[in-house]
Amino acid sequence: MHTYSQRIKQEAARLGFDFCGISRAEFLEDEAPRLETWLARQMHGQMSYMAGHFDKRLDPRLLVEGAKSVVTVLLNYYPEKSLPQGPDEYKISKYAYGTDYHFVIKDKLKDLMAYIHEEIGEVGGRVFVDSAPVMDKAWAQRSGAGWVGKHSNILNRDIGSFFFIGELILDLELEPDGPVKDYCGTCTRCLDACPTGAITEPYVVDGSKCISYFTIELKEAIPEEVRGKFDNWVFGCDICQDVCPWNRFARPHRTPEFDPHPALAEFTKQDWEEITEDVFREVFRRSAVKRTKLEGLKRNIEFVQSAVSPERVK
Known part of the structure; x- marks a missing residue:
């Protein structure tokens, strides 16, 4: 065993x-x-x-x-290397x-x-x-x-x-490993940084308030009450992970398939705003971004375009 x-x-x-x-x-x-x-x-x-x-x-x-x-x-x-993450750039989850x-x-x-x-x-x-x-x-x-x-x-x-x-x-009996202890301690950076308050308490995420939910799962119009809180995220969101001190140990992956399409690495704000069906199909051919379809991505871009977030994560 x-x-x-x-x-x-x-x-x-x-x-x-x-x-x-x-x-x-x-x-x-x-x-x-x-x-x-x-x-x-x-x-x-x-x-x-x-x-x-x-x-x-x-x-x-x-x-x-x-x-x-x-x-x-x-x-x-x-x-x-992350895709451009400046205050005026549209962002997608890594x-x-x-x-x-x-x-x-x-x-x-x-x-x-x-x-x-x-x-x-x-x-x-x-x-x-x-x-x-x-x-x-x-x-x-x-x-x-x-x-x-x-x-x-x-x-x-x-x-x-x-x-x-x-x-x-x-259905094979194997030698099990055991869990490790929790090393979050008193840190609350992820709770403090979430712009939509989706982390309602430590260890509890209200999926229906998460930017990832709004930009990927939600098929209808994004609610007005979260306008201005997306910090330019148009597909998914990495805020709670980006601010986590444990991610200072994150190291580059070794899986070439996870590298961005060369065109995506060069995308400008204008490219995002003027994206066509052909470009979408080519750049996101085998990408998770396909889940939103072009209409969903355009909805997200228009939503963040119409409001400048007052709460940027430092």
């Missing part, structure tokens, strides 16, 4: 993952009341999928028959600079699964990358990947929080 665990971790490192940890596939008892309360308070906004498959979300054995282990991997996406992470991580996890089949034998399991009712952060925490920060992202002492999370849920 221990040998299998070590071999899987070694192969994960060879494939380029920045962390690999293991937890037992069991019912997430401590997450159930938390999730229930969050949903009851309507903090998922219009993300109705968050309320679906409640039982599967909490029990991996309902996703993979006979599941015994959850293998969690992290893949860093912190860029060597995770959306390059190729959509679903493709990249899924391919790597499929390779890890193939390795398990070749080296260990007939192991049943599935690959998960943010595409099924799996509580990524809960499993990451249990696997020792890090702790849940006050901004609700997983924080790792070595690399900060700019990474993607993926899982293999397997």
